[in-house]
Amino acid sequence: MSAIYIHIPFCRQKCAYCAFCSFAKSEDKIDEYIFHLTKEIESFNYDKVEGIDTIYIGGGTPSLLKTYQLKRIFDALYKKFKVKKDAEITIECNPNSLTLAKAKFYNKLGINRVSLGVQSLDKNNLKLIERLHSPSKALKAIDILKESGIENISVDLLIGLKESFSSFAFHLQQLIEKGVKHFSLYMLQIERGTKLEKLVNENRDLLLNDDACVEFYQKAVEFLKKNRFLQYEISNFALRGFESRHNIKYWTGSEYVGFGMSAHSFFSGKRFANSSNFKEYYQGKREFCEQLTLQDRIEELIMLGLRCSYGTSKKDLKNLGYNIEENANFLELVKQKIIKEKGDRFYLNPSFYGVSNDIIIKLLP
Amino acid sequence: MERFQKIRNFCIIAHIDHGKSTLADRLIESTGTLAKRDMQEQLLDSMELEREKGITIKLTPTTMHYTYEGEEYELNLIDTPGHVDFTYEVSRSLAACEGAILIVDASQGVEAQTLANAYLAVDNNLEVLPVINKIDLPSARPEEIKKEIEDVIGIPAMHAPCISAKDGTNIDQVLQMIIKEFPSPVGDENGKLKCLIFDSYYDNFKGAICLIRVFDGKVKVGDKIRMMHTGKTYEVTEVGIFVPFAKQKDCLMAGEVGYLTGSIKNISDIEVGDTITHDDDPTNDALSGYKKVQPVVFCGVFTVDGAKYNDLKDALEKLKLNDASLSFQPEVSQALGFGFRCGFLGLLHLEIITQRLEREYNLDIITTAPSVYYRVHKTDGSMVELSNPSSLPSPVEIDYIEEPCANVHIFTPPAYVGAIMELCQDKRGIYKDLVYLDTNRVKLNYSLPLGEIVYDFFDSLKSRSKGYASLDYEISDFERSDLVRVDILLNGEKCDALSIIVHKDKAYTRGRALVEKLKKIIPRQLFEVPIQAAIGSKIIARETLSAMRKDVLAKCYGGDITRKRKLLEKQKEGKKRMRRIGSVEIPSEAFMSILKLDDEDK
Numbered sequence: 013m014s015a016i017y018i019h020i021p022f023c024r025q026k027c028a029y030c031a032f033c034s035f036a037k038s039e040d041k042i043d044e045y046i047f048h049l050t051k052e053i054e055s056f057n058y059d060k061v062e063g064i065d066t067i068y069i070g071g072g073t074p075s076l077l078k079t080y081q082l083k084r085i086f087d088a089l090y091k092k093f094k095v096k097k098d099a100e101i102t103i104e105c106n107p108n109s110l111t112l113a114k115a116k117f118y119n120k121l122g123i124n125r126v127s128l129g130v131q132s133l134d135k136n137n138l139k140l141i142e143r144l145h146s147p148s149k150a151l152k153a154i155d156i157l158k159e160s161g162i163e164n165i166s167v168d169l170l171i172g173l174k175e176s177f178s179s180f181a182f183h184l185q186q187l188i189e190k191g192v193k194h195f196s197l198y199m200l201q202i203e204r205g206t207k208l209e210k211l212v213n214e215n216r217d218l219l220l221n222d223d224a225c226v227e228f229y230q231k232a233v234e235f236l237k238k239n240r241f242l243q244y245e246i247s248n249f250a251l252r253g254f255e256s257r258h259n260i261k262y263w264t265g266s267e268y269v270g271f272g273m274s275a276h277s278f279f280s281g282k283r284f285a286n287s288s289n290f291k292e293y294y295q296g297k298r299e300f301c302e303q304l305t306l307q308d309r310i311e312e313l314i315m316l317g318l319r320c321s322y323g324t325s326k327k328d329l330k331n332l333g334y335n336i337e338e339n340a341n342f343l344e345l346v347k348q349k350i351i352k353e354k355g356d357r358f359y360l361n362p363s364f365y366g367v368s369n370d371i372i373i374k375l376l377p
Numbered sequence: 378m379e380r381f382q383k384i385r386n387f388c389i390i391a392h393i394d395h396g397k398s399t400l401a402d403r404l405i406e407s408t409g410t411l412a413k414r415d416m417q418e419q420l421l422d423s424m425e426l427e428r429e430k431g432i433t434i435k436l437t438p439t440t441m442h443y444t445y446e447g448e449e450y451e452l453n454l455i456d457t458p459g460h461v462d463f464t465y466e467v468s469r470s471l472a473a474c475e476g477a478i479l480i481v482d483a484s485q486g487v488e489a490q491t492l493a494n495a496y497l498a499v500d501n502n503l504e505v506l507p508v509i510n511k512i513d514l515p516s517a518r519p520e521e522i523k524k525e526i527e528d529v530i531g532i533p534a535m536h537a538p539c540i541s542a543k544d545g546t547n548i549d550q551v552l553q554m555i556i557k558e559f560p561s562p563v564g565d566e567n568g569k570l571k572c573l574i575f576d577s578y579y580d581n582f583k584g585a586i587c588l589i590r591v592f593d594g595k596v597k598v599g600d601k602i603r604m605m606h607t608g609k610t611y612e613v614t615e616v617g618i619f620v621p622f623a624k625q626k627d628c629l630m631a632g633e634v635g636y637l638t639g640s641i642k643n644i645s646d647i648e649v650g651d652t653i654t655h656d657d658d659p660t661n662d663a664l665s666g667y668k669k670v671q672p673v674v675f676c677g678v679f680t681v682d683g684a685k686y687n688d689l690k691d692a693l694e695k696l697k698l699n700d701a702s703l704s705f706q707p708e709v710s711q712a713l714g715f716g717f718r719c720g721f722l723g724l725l726h727l728e729i730i731t732q733r734l735e736r737e738y739n740l741d742i743i744t745t746a747p748s749v750y751y752r753v754h755k756t757d758g759s760m761v762e763l764s765n766p767s768s769l770p771s772p773v774e775i776d777y778i779e780e781p782c783a784n785v786h787i788f789t790p791p792a793y794v795g796a797i798m799e800l801c802q803d804k805r806g807i808y809k810d811l812v813y814l815d816t817n818r819v820k821l822n823y824s825l826p827l828g829e830i831v832y833d834f835f836d837s838l839k840s841r842s843k844g845y846a847s848l849d850y851e852i853s854d855f856e857r858s859d860l861v862r863v864d865i866l867l868n869g870e871k872c873d874a875l876s877i878i879v880h881k882d883k884a885y886t887r888g889r890a891l892v893e894k895l896k897k898i899i900p901r902q903l904f905e906v907p908i909q910a911a912i913g914s915k916i917i918a919r920e921t922l923s924a925m926r927k928d929v930l931a932k933c934y935g936g937d938i939t940r941k942r943k944l945l946e947k948q949k950e951g952k953k954r955m956r957r958i959g960s961v962e963i964p965s966e967a968f969m970s971i972l973k974l975d976d977e978d979k
Binding site for chain 1: 903904925926927928929930931932933934935936938939941942945946948949952960
């Protein structure tokens with residue numbers, strides 16, 4: 013186990029598309045939460061001596077935390093774990109709550125990577141999805157980070173909002189020129205129970221339709237490629253050397269442990285998650301815990317590997333008892349050049365990322 | 378008083394839903410045959426499905442005792458199925474009786490099967506007595522209905538009892554009428570044995586059981602009997618009557634109705650309408666009216682999960698135990714794998730069997746479009762009979778094809794005559810005549826190809842007449858017809874299970890409708906898929922299914938992995954209901970969709 017995730021379930025305001033575990037206007041609860049969070053870290057049962065290589069603080073809006081609150085978490089972490097010198101430590105930030113003072117403090121704490129929730133640089137779209145920041149504020153946040161000494165900056169953007177591709181490309185260009193090293197492009201998904209779902213039900217034309225969305229995505233992939241950004245996962249693009257080490261651990265089946273409400277862990281063959289309710293979390297309750305079966309592990313290897321440029325190892329699957337070369341679908345997909353092979357590994361032809369689910373399903377045992 | 382004079386054998390006939398089973402229940406209850414607490418709603422309909430659909434398929438005779446003016450009478454009620462698919466079974470049940478109660482709904486009046494069944498009873502020399510049912514309904518108009526019966530059917534109805542089988546009103550009148558008006562059986566109990574088999578069923582312990590009416594002689598345990606048409610012989614192991622549950626007796630005598638067992642293994646060894654006699658002292662003449670039952674509607678039955686073929690086979694064999702009219706033989710389809718081509722007496726029969734397969738045997742099944750039997754005359758002078766479109770020989774080998782036709786009688790309020798005639802015309806019907814039965818009812822007679830009747834005719838008729846028209850038909854003859862096979866090609870590959878045989882003039886519209894429908898039903902694939910309809914090598918319609926673009930999970934991080942894996946597993950489970958033709962995956966609904974083409978167009 014060499015990766016840690018910390019969940020901060022607080023936001024100033026809930027975004028229209030968000031179905032994550034986060035609570036708006038609950039800032040008075042943060043201290044109590046930090047108390048329980050640090051307690052959870054302290055009592056973690058861990059006796060393997062292995063250095064921590066990546067830490068990721070996600071949310072919610074971790075940048076909402078005051079410096080002393082964040083420090084408590086780091087104190088607890090450093091006390092419990094041996095964190096490697098060159099560890100990748102990421103924090104998710106909202107352009108609105110980021111200040112120069114905070115950014116400098118992050119740097120001092122050892123945080124060396126920031127994932128910035130920009131989502132869009134289109135004023136109307138930001139309003140539609142109920143983000144509190146303006147386009148200029150987002151660009152400003154990048155300047156602040158650079159000034160504080162944090163260079164490894166990733167930006168999240170949504171695809172599926174209505175805008176012309178040329179304006180989107182212009183925004184990408186602006187961000188690249190500002191020095192963004194990494195992009196996460198997410199095709200907007202309408203989650204159940206969100207405000208956006210309601211809006212879309214009222215107006216079907218609010219967002220791009222599926223075909224247009226994929227076309228838009230493919231153009232964005234092309235654009236980033238021209239600008240030397242490598243697509244190392246369906247939604248993730250990085251300049252060489254700036255891939256997210258933490259996320260790659262998720263996708264390669266490495267162990268990680270999550271602290272905080274609704275945080276997920278993969279540890280000693282089990283996947284488990286904390287409760288996503290304050291009271292239950294404070295009582296130490298789990299949302300679920302499951303021991304992965306051989307079948308589950310095979311499915312994960314295929315599902316995760318095919319979303320990444322490096323694909324899945326046939327040998328790994330064989331070790332779990334699945335010879336994929338005996339799957340007729342596999343052979344057909346190879347023939348159709350949808351699946352490509354490179355030595356022991358097979359990977360999905362990036363032109364088919366838009367329909368990856370359908371292909372993954374065909375390859376499951 | 379002679380024994381015969383105290384027996385009445387009768388049945389109840391009616392249009393569907395006019396209350397036949399309810400009256401039967403009431404009679405059983407009123408005669409004290411069964412205590413009220415033992416009564417199940419509509420007792421005679423023993424199958425769950427029948428009770429649910431409110432229709433009777435299986436016949437169960439019941440012996441009741443009723444005292445009238447100091448004399449005890451034995452009343453044998455033979456229930457009959459009320460659907461057009463089972464006309465032959467009805468006619469054999471009628472042949473076992475001397476009288477028939479004709480129930481007519483007090484608000485709906487004479488319907489197609491009222492008339493068809495009444496004629497059937499008259500043809501069998503039965504005394505037909507009308508009863509007006511459902512007089513408890515506010516819309517009841519018994520006096521008008523009585524007149525309608527006299528005008529339309531031509532039997533006296535002025536003294537018909539007006540009852541409510543539901544409430545039990547005037548049931549005694551019916552019982553008294555049975556005794557006073559129905560003739561008692563005649564026969565020679567010392568003569569040579571002559572019994573009519575009017576039904577059969579299968580019992581796990583006793584084997585196949587014959588339901589019989591004894592006309593002459595007597596039959597008892599140990600007798601060596603012979604079935605006159607099949608020639609098979611058996612030793613009688615048990616005889617008895619139903620009260621309404623089976624009750625053993627020493628013997629059954631002329632005039633009586635009951636059952637007979639003889640270690641008969643298969644229900645198919647018993648043919649309804651056959652005559653039973655003594656093997657060593659046979660009667661010379663068998664009872665008339667025997668017909669070999671032939672299936673008229675066919676379809677392929679497959680399991681959604683191909684691995685369940687054996688379960689389907691077992692289920693069909695079990696159903697066949699109790700249903701001699703069901704036929705099936707193995708069939709292999711490129712698209713659907715291993716399955717069976719099943720033959721049915723009609724569409725209702727088909728529907729009942731497929732529903733029982735799903736409900737009682739928990740099978741997920743796919744049925745192909747129903748078809749009829751075609752006679753294909755080849756250029757080499759030979760003739761083949763076939764029901765599966767995909768076994769039709771190539772056009773160059775065919776001299777001509779004949780298809781079965783039916784005489785169709787439709788009863789409808791005059792307002793819908795135009796729409797119905799249009800429908801019949803559209804279905805290649807030949808107009809015979811139109812009769813005004815009274816001011817608000819018309820009888821239309823058409824000759825229609827049976828193939829058109831099995832292809833959504835009932836539904837269209839119902840929708841065009843707002844449910845008011847009723848229908849009856851009897852198969853007439855084979856007629857020469859200009860038929861072609863329309864094939865469906867998916868990505869250039871023929872899908873055998875979607876082929877249909879249609880009249881040449883309709884091939885284009887049917888083909889066009891089919892490809893349009895399939896385009897809606899088949900989900901988009903990784904590649905663009907052409908959907909074509911073709912006659913031989915000639916393409917008559919084409920649609921293109923564009924390639925799938927989006928089927929992707931937005932993000933997949935630590936927290937998502939479990940949830941996303943489960944989503945994919947679910948999506949994969951959904952794929953199991955898909956069939957593959959070459960590289961195209963089609964959902965099982967597609968195979969049934971052929972049937973529903975017309976609904977949406979109108």
